[in-house]
Amino acid sequence: MTQITPNTEFDIAVILINYNSSSFTIECVSSILQQTSTDISYGVVIIDNASEDEDYINLVNGLSQFDSKLPLHLFRSKINTGFSAGNMLGIQFITAKYYFFLNNDCLLQNDCLNILYKFCENNTETALCSPQLYNENGEHQLCFDYFPFLITKVLGLGILKLTYGKRFIKRKAIYNKPVQVDVVSGSQMFVRSDVFNEIGGFDTNFFLYCEEEDIALRVSRKGYSTYLVPEAKNIHKGGASTVPSIDIKKEFYISFLYFYRKHFGLFKQQILKLILTLRLLRKSFTSFDNFKICIFVASGAHFKHSLKHKQKIQKNL
Numbered sequence: 001m002t003q004i005t006p007n008t009e010f011d012i013a014v015i016l017i018n019y020n021s022s023s024f025t026i027e028c029v030s031s032i033l034q035q036t037s038t039d040i041s042y043g044v045v046i047i048d049n050a051s052e053d054e055d056y057i058n059l060v061n062g063l064s065q066f067d068s069k070l071p072l073h074l075f076r077s078k079i080n081t082g083f084s085a086g087n088m089l090g091i092q093f094i095t096a097k098y099y100f101f102l103n104n105d106c107l108l109q110n111d112c113l114n115i116l117y118k119f120c121e122n123n124t125e126t127a128l129c130s131p132q133l134y135n136e137n138g139e140h141q142l143c144f145d146y147f148p149f150l151i152t153k154v155l156g157l158g159i160l161k162l163t164y165g166k167r168f169i170k171r172k173a174i175y176n177k178p179v180q181v182d183v184v185s186g187s188q189m190f191v192r193s194d195v196f197n198e199i200g201g202f203d204t205n206f207f208l209y210c211e212e213e214d215i216a217l218r219v220s221r222k223g224y225s226t227y228l229v230p231e232a233k234n235i236h237k238g239g240a241s242t243v244p245s246i247d248i249k250k251e252f253y254i255s256f257l258y259f260y261r262k263h264f265g266l267f268k269q270q271i272l273k274l275i276l277t278l279r280l281l282r283k284s285f286t287s288f289d290n291f292k293i294c295i296f297v298a299s300g301a302h303f304k305h306s307l308k309h310k311q312k313i314q315k316n317l
Contacts, residue, residue, distance in 0.1 A: 004073045004086040004094050007210045012042040012113050013096035013193075016104045017086040021194045022059035024237070029063065033070055035108040035214040040117055043071035045090045049080045081309045082207035083186070091201070096193055098247040103187035109134070114189040119178065119229050127195040127224035128216060130184035131232035132175075133171035141236060142171050143188075143229050146180035147217060148256075150268050153275050175230045184226055186212035187236050195224055203262075208248070209255040217263060246289050253293065253301040273297060 014032060020027040029044060036042060046063075048056055056076060069128050073093045081089060098117060112131050120126050133143035146152065151159055161168050169179050189212060199218045202211055214248060216226050253276065260269040280294035296305075303309075 004045070004071045008043070008071070010071070010094065010096040011040040012098045012100055013091065014042060014044045014095040014113070015087050015090035015094075016044065016046045016102055017049055017050075017060055017083065017090070018046055018051060018055075018104055019080060020051045020055045021104055022051070022055045024061060025036045025059060026062035028102065028104045028106055028108075029066060029070075029072070031107040031109075032113070033066060035111055036113045036266055037111050039134070040114050042113055043073070043094050043096070045080070045088045046072070046074045047078040047090045048074065049076050049082070049086050050311075050316075053316075076316055078316055080307075082204075082308055084202035084206045085204040088204055089154050090199050091193075099189075099193050099196060101189045101191065103236065105237040106188055107207055107235040107237070109235055110231075112232040112234055115232040119232075120190070120192060123178075123227070125146050125191045125223075125225055125227075126182065126224075126227050127219045127222070127302060128226040129178075129190050129229050130227075131190075131234040132228065132230040133185060133188070133234055133236045136235060136237060139201050140174055143185040143236075144171065145183045145213075147220075147257060148213060148259075150271060151265065152258075153272060156171050158199050162286045175228065176225045178229045178231075179223050181228050182220070182226065183213050183216040185236070187202045188234055189215070191215075192224075195219060195222065196228055198222070200219075205258060205303070207251060207306050209252045210259040213257075214259055232278070239307075246292065247307060249289070249293055250296055250301065250309055254303060254306050257297075257301050257312045258303065269309050273300070279315070 015030060016025055019215060025046060032044065048059060063074060075093060091099060098120065100113065116129055119129060130143060133141040134142050145162055166182065199222060203214055206214065257269055257273060260272050277294055277298045280290050280297060284291035284294055
């Protein structure tokens with residue numbers, strides 16, 4: 001691995017987070033190396049979020065095959081910093097015109113980096129964009145969403161057809177040309193670094209979930225746009241680092257309610273909390289976990305219960 005030096009500035013910095021999923025990370029880096037043209041300069045930073053020793057050793061050994069092939073920096077954190085803080089840690093080790101925050105369970109299918117770079121260079125009002133996602137069978141995956149305004153939680157997404165007018169686009173449609181969207185998937189966010197730096201980057205209060213809604217809304221409020229660029233193609237396997245559990249489900253509601261309080265105020269957050277509580281109560285008849293989450297949301301889904309506050313400092317090798 002060619003080490004990244006502080007005085008080197010790249011066109012693109014690819015930031016990956018590894019958490020007990022080294023095989024995914026190694027495959028992802030391999031796909032970047034195989035698919036990316038030499039037209040642009042790029043470096044890769046990997047933050048290991050306190051993985052088990054065995055996984056970290058496997059990661060180091062696997063990355064050794066890329067020696068001298070690309071600039072790469074690996075940093076092992078002693079705590080699991082989560083998504084936002086992990087990525088914010090990653091940008092400390094590299095300087096670039098664009099950041100590509102990429103999940104390690106993604107595989108580039110074409111020259112994504114170059115395609116997204118050229119799109120942003122030719123569209124200076126765009127601060128955030130994303131490739132088209134596919135599953136392992138080559139089928140389209142949903143990879144953008146709408147801002148979660150309260151009116152859509154009350155009246156449904158159909159109201160957006162009226163409020164968005166001609167800018168309303170269907171999530172399940174297949175697009176061949178770039179389209180402006182509200183929010184792109186958090187698994188693959190290509191961001192203009194000067195705008196990202198101007199707004200302060202990711203909000204590290206988020207441990208998991210809602211980071212993409214938060215960053216996209218802040219970008220929009222600065223007057224910049226977000227685009228899906230379907231020419232760039234990417235497979236997203238999903239579920240590499242996050243094992244489904246009731247704690248993970250609770251983490252979503254912690255993040256979502258925090259997001260609402262931050263952007264829309266206490267009153268709307270309380271209305272949202274009521275809506276979510278009633279929906280979860282209705283689902284409680286089929287799942288006791290939903291009842292427990294219902295009580296959790298009704299009580300406020302406080303930050304003190306976040307997995308962020310349950311981390312222990314590990315003694316690394």
